[in-house]
Amino acid sequence: xxxxxxxxxxxxxxxxxxxxxxxxxxxxxxxxxxxxxxxxxxxxxxxxxxxxxxxxxxxxxxxxxxxxxxxxxxxxxxxxxxxxxxxxxxxxxxxxxxxxxxxxxxxxxxxxxxxxxxxx
Numbered sequence: 001x002x003x004x005x006x007x008x009x010x011x012x013x014x015x016x017x018x019x020x021x022x023x024x025x026x027x028x029x030x031x032x033x034x035x036x037x038x039x040x041x042x043x044x045x046x047x048x049x050x051x052x053x054x055x056x057x058x059x060x061x062x063x064x065x066x067x068x069x070x071x072x073x074x075x076x077x078x079x080x081x082x083x084x085x086x087x088x089x090x091x092x093x094x095x096x097x098x099x100x101x102x103x104x105x106x107x108x109x110x111x112x113x114x115x116x117x118x119x120x
Contacts, residue, residue: 053096057105060115062087067114074112078104 062068068085071092075083080097094105106116 051097053099055094055096055102055105056120057092057094057109058117058119059085059090059092059109060117062090062114070112071109071114074108075105078108 059071062071062085065087068087072083072085075081075085075092075094078100081100082095083092085092092109102119105119109116
């Protein structure tokens with residue numbers, strides 16, 4: 001009787017006669033193409049991020065998460081604006097895809113019922 005360890009070894013390590021070069025090359029080609037695509041995507045993302053502008057707003061009057069949601073919604077109602085509002089720091093970090101005047105940001109926040117102390 002053949003010990004089970006040898007049978008397992010035989011199943012795991014198949015004979016080299018069954019090695020398929022074409023399949024191996026196809027896998028390598030797929031990896032190369034995927035790597036090239038990911039490099040292109042990263043390059044595109046880098047150029048996209050270079051065009052973005054970040055502004056930091058200090059906001060008065062936020063007391064709860066509902067206030068945070070109101071400020072976020074007000075800022076993101078502007079075209080090309082994404083906002084991250086922090087209740088603890090009483091601030092908002094705004095990312096713009098194109099230049100927007102500070103007065104516009106202040107007006108949107110004050111219309112929502114909050115004050116803007118500073119924009120950097």
